[in-house]
Amino acid sequence: MHPERQLLPYPSVSDPASGRPRPGSASADDPDLALVRAMAAGDERALGLLYDRWQPLLHSLVFHVVGDAGDAEEVLEDALWQAWRQAGTYDESRGSVRTWLTTIARSRALDRVRVRRAARQDVSLEDAPASAEFVLAGGGPAEAAEAADLRARVEQALAGLPPDQRETVELAYFRGLSQTEIAEATGQPLGTVKTRARLALQKLRTALSSLREEAP
Amino acid sequence: MTIEMTHDEVREALGAEALGALDGGERERVLAHVAGCDACRAELDALREAAALVAHVAPHRPLAPARTADVRSRLLARAAADGVSRASQDDVTIEAAPAPIPAAFPPPRADAEPARAAPSRPDVTPITSARRGRGAMAGWLAAAASLLLLIAAGVYASGLRRQVDALQARATQLEAERTRLADRVQQGEATVASLSGPAVKVIEMAAARPADPTGRMFWDTRTARWTFFAHNLPATRPGREYQLWLVTADRKISAGTFRPGPRGSAVVQAEYELPPGSLQAVAVTEEPAGGQPQPTGAIVLAGAMSTR
Numbered sequence: 001m002h003p004e005r006q007l008l009p010y011p012s013v014s015d016p017a018s019g020r021p022r023p024g025s026a027s028a029d030d031p032d033l034a035l036v037r038a039m040a041a042g043d044e045r046a047l048g049l050l051y052d053r054w055q056p057l058l059h060s061l062v063f064h065v066v067g068d069a070g071d072a073e074e075v076l077e078d079a080l081w082q083a084w085r086q087a088g089t090y091d092e093s094r095g096s097v098r099t100w101l102t103t104i105a106r107s108r109a110l111d112r113v114r115v116r117r118a119a120r121q122d123v124s125l126e127d128a129p130a131s132a133e134f135v136l137a138g139g140g141p142a143e144a145a146e147a148a149d150l151r152a153r154v155e156q157a158l159a160g161l162p163p164d165q166r167e168t169v170e171l172a173y174f175r176g177l178s179q180t181e182i183a184e185a186t187g188q189p190l191g192t193v194k195t196r197a198r199l200a201l202q203k204l205r206t207a208l209s210s211l212r213e214e215a216p
Numbered sequence: 217m218t219i220e221m222t223h224d225e226v227r228e229a230l231g232a233e234a235l236g237a238l239d240g241g242e243r244e245r246v247l248a249h250v251a252g253c254d255a256c257r258a259e260l261d262a263l264r265e266a267a268a269l270v271a272h273v274a275p276h277r278p279l280a281p282a283r284t285a286d287v288r289s290r291l292l293a294r295a296a297a298d299g300v301s302r303a304s305q306d307d308v309t310i311e312a313a314p315a316p317i318p319a320a321f322p323p324p325r326a327d328a329e330p331a332r333a334a335p336s337r338p339d340v341t342p343i344t345s346a347r348r349g350r351g352a353m354a355g356w357l358a359a360a361a362s363l364l365l366l367i368a369a370g371v372y373a374s375g376l377r378r379q380v381d382a383l384q385a386r387a388t389q390l391e392a393e394r395t396r397l398a399d400r401v402q403q404g405e406a407t408v409a410s411l412s413g414p415a416v417k418v419i420e421m422a423a424a425r426p427a428d429p430t431g432r433m434f435w436d437t438r439t440a441r442w443t444f445f446a447h448n449l450p451a452t453r454p455g456r457e458y459q460l461w462l463v464t465a466d467r468k469i470s471a472g473t474f475r476p477g478p479r480g481s482a483v484v485q486a487e488y489e490l491p492p493g494s495l496q497a498v499a500v501t502e503e504p505a506g507g508q509p510q511p512t513g514a515i516v517l518a519g520a521m522s523t524r
Contacts, residue, residue: 034388043392044295051288056278057271064274073279077287084295095261099268106271107236147276154272172235173270179237191228198231198263205266 032097039087047084050101056147058105065109065174066116075112079105110176157207165200168193221245226256234263407485410436410443419498421519429480431517433498435490442471444484444498446517449476452502458516459507460484463497473507495521 032053038046058079063072082104090100158166167186171177177185179193186193221229221242226249232238233246250256279287410416415438421431431446444460452458452475460471471486500517 034385037385038388038392039295041389041392042299043396044292044299046392047295048288048292051291055284055287056276059279059284060274060277061271063277073283073287076279077291080287080291081294084291084298095264096268099265102268102271103264110236147272151272151276154269158270158273169235169267169270172232172237173267174274177237178239179232180239182237193237194229194232196231197235197237198228201231201234201263201266204269205262208266208269 030092030097033092036083036087036090036097036100039084040090044084047080050083050097051080054098054101058101061102062105062109065106065176066112071112071116072109075108076105079108082108106173106176113176153208154204157204160207161200161203164188165196165203168196169200169204172197219245221249223249223253223256226250226253227259230256230260230263234260234267406439406441407443410434410439410441417492417521419495419519419521421498421500421517429517431498431500431519433519435495437490437492440487440489442484442486442488444471444482444486446476446482446500447480449480449482449516451476451480455505456502456513457505457507458482458500459503459511459513460486461499461501461511462488462490462495463499464490464494465496468499468511470507470509473503473505497521 032050035046035050035053039050055076059072059076062075062079063069066072066075079101083101086104090097158169161169164186168182171182171185172179179190179197182188183190183193188196226246229238229242229246230250233243238246250260278284411434416434416436419433419435421433429446429448429450431444434443434445436442442462446458449458457473457475459473462469462471469488469490471488472484474482474484476482497518497520499511499515499519501511501515502513503511
């Protein structure tokens with residue numbers, strides 16, 4: 001174990017985990033990018049700082065998917081560990097650190113749910129809770145104002161979607177259902193599910209594009 | 217079943233792919249197309265960015281402070297160990313100290329890259345000298361020249377900005393490396409100090425068996441650091457380990473368990489506060505692996521504290 005170090009050679013950070021979405025526009029002064037690069041160079045302190053920045057969001061995400069505190073903690077650790085191991089392959093031209101991290105965390109969380117379901121030999125769709133279950137309650141006082149702001153905007157954008165599109169996004173993103181499973185669960189043709197997924201994401205992108213332009 | 221999908225079919229499926237909702241075969245075909253189609257790739261990347269934002273609507277529930285500290289320290293310990301093993305894979309490892317406490321001097325990190333090539337400088341648009349116009353054209357030309365100058369200055373500034381960014385990234389890397397080296401030096405200095413400081417007492421130990429293992433304990437009474445070296449120790453039997461003891465008038469304090477290396481040598485480091493007058497002896501016994509609260513096995517090495 002390393003002794004405490006005072007010196008943190010990384011850009012100071014004012015927007016923990018809440019920074020504006022900056023898809024594909026990572027630049028050298030992006031603190032997340034600096035951290036991922038330092039991780040790739042083997043600096044474990046960068047992993048600690050990345051963890052500090054993203055833990056609130058990533059834990060919220062994996063907890064929402066797995067629904068169990070113990071599992072969520074393990075999945076969170078697995079996800080960050082995977083990020084550490086794969087930091088060298090992160091390609092900022094393909095997406096933001098946010099997308100990279102949430103993708104890893106979500107996959108690990110869904111894996112955990114699948115393992116649990118397989119263990120119970122229960123693969124029915126009844127595991128998928130009713131849709132439209134986004135909880136709009138705000139975060140506690142610990143939630144940074146900017147994170148709360150971003151969450152509010154994403155929620156608003158989602159709320160603006162037609163219910164069937166929103167449902168498709170929820171079932172796929174948080175429950176990990178495939179388009180075939182969603183089609184069965186909702187009684188819609190496969191092509192309809194596909195179209196809904198695409199339209200929903202395109203609308204989200206448009207609704208949130210103003211955020212991107214505000215990015216520093 | 218490797219029917220290629222048309223561009224339009226792929227495009228239609230990109231939303232489902234961004235949400236991870238495509239089924240196996242279709243997913244493969246979509247990704248195969250995307251690999252060779254810049255437009256679809258850009259679209260997919262953008263849709264994935266949008267999908268990632270959905271994470272934000274999960275109810276806010278950060279890990280509790282006590283738990284998060286645990287997870288964080290586990291991750292950092294794993295990463296530090298991983299860094300050391302990555303370094304040793306690159307053949308720059310020093311011989312590992314045969315001690316239960318990881319080597320006092322961690323092997324140098326091989327993965328700390330030296331100078332990474334700075335991103336190539338964008339060409340700076342040269343400012344061409346504007347020729348003086350004549351008559352009515354003069355004003356227009358002057359304005360055009362100013363405009364050119366402005367554009368050139370903008371290009372130049374953005375070039376500078378990129379250079380500054382590259383230098384900042386480089387400075388960040390170098391600073392991280394400097395901190396790491398400073399830590400290593402500090403660690404080394406602490407070890408040397410605990411062997412050679414004015415307050416260091418040395419306890420000689422002699423063998424209690426025909427084989428002649430030897431041991432020497434360095435006790436830095438100022439920093440409470442203990443450094444123990446042993447040589448010629450016989451290998452421990454399976455399921456057994458050596459245990460090092462600090463013996464005072466009223467108790468025997470375990471300073472750790474260890475196994476000797478292939479040549480019978482061992483180094484143990486420990487930190488333990490003990491009033492300078494209270495140590496009577498240092499001993500090594502053989503115990504069940506993991507150690508015992510009190511010595512139970514045969515004494516392998518023992519040494520009395522000299523009264524000098």
